[in-house]
Amino acid sequence: MSVMNTHPFSMENPKFKQHLVVTTRQHCYVMLKTNNSLDELSCSIVPIKQSMSARNCPEEVWEEMQSIKADLRRGFGGLGKGVLFLETASRGYRGWANVEVIPVEMDVEMDAPLYFKQALDQADEEWSVHKKVIDTSQKGLRRSIPDNMPYFFIEWSRGGMAHIIEDAEQFPHDFGSDIVAGMIGVDPVRVKKQGGAKGAEQARVAELKGLLRE
Template sequence: MEAALRNCDMCFKQSENSDGTTLLRPPEYPMVALGNRVCLMLPNREPMNDGHCIIAPIEHMAGGTLKCDDDMWDEIGNFMKSLMHMFAGRRQGVVFMETVLSVQPSRAGHCMIECIPLPIDKAADAAGYFKEALLSLGDEWSQNRKVIDTRLKAAAIRRGGFRNTMTSRLAYFHVWFDPHGGIGHVIETPDAFPQWFGREVVAGMLDLPPTVYRKPRKLTESHNQRRDRAEEWKKQFGWDKFDWTKMLE
């Protein structure tokens, strides 16, 4: 765990000054909003488009958000709802994607959900695009269904939903179209599954080149530059109006 924390760019890190005081360094990702357990940040690589952001637990968690507790999931849902309202005011929808290629803490990185806005007409067709892409995967002898519907069927009896449908014991890909769920896929051969699968589907919808989703360029920024980029993002999209974390102050 110490090695994972030391090498994780998404984690806050503690270090001791020469006078014995403790210094807390923020993640190497621009921080937009901080809840009690979960935060909203911007990618540390070139974003796919304007608005591209990330929801992630503050505490280092490896192996997927299925391992998050109820309090974390309440905050994840709050961020999803806030982003949906924010982008809806700009005539945009948003997809939330998570790719977990390993559930072993020693191999898995800090879990995160990527949030990518789409034009409203493209967002309406997103489920069809993702379903078609998952059905076209080459796993001919897969033991699990290629497309798993994770939408919440009835909130009163908690039937369906991402957390009740998928398992944290297996690698997976999941895309939410709203906080109630979307489409999941069990990754049976992680070595053969492209880590950029979800971004590739979105790029196909938006006619973006492979350089945008395969290996986007890492941004080399100072702490002040990351802070300025987060502030510019908040002003551009009017985030303060939708920031649910203000209720915690």
């Protein structure tokens, strides 16, 4: 079967969880993150058509992602919260770009550069060819790393940093969310199975819709 019919992020998948969709725009949708989430309003920004990473999305998809990020920052800002955007992009035909959105307290967002720089300095092989921490604050993600490279990316309100993944088997997929979990003093997401009843999930979707002013 094709990826479009079987991938959990594909809207053409008969088992796609439509009730978790917060908003659908021309090129992307926002979906509530249920299992392994750090906050009840954690969500993901996902392109409707398959792309391996946000870095490699077509320009119009990229621009819409940035617009959604701005809307989410504004919405969570109204609650007195900051937002961290995380992406782990890997190779493989089943790859599908998705940017995890984690609302956090403002002081946590302010501390993110220090925590993530320290963690990325220790990540991957000691013999890494590429620079371990790539500051994307000035040039942005797309002009900071090469095309078609697996990477990890963290973004906050005034900047971000990336790390080129040289060995996907050694780099944990939950790397970013585990760092955030440590920052806010909770268990890592891999042992945090939230989920919940469909009604409770729909209530969280409705709250996110309100933040996005849908």
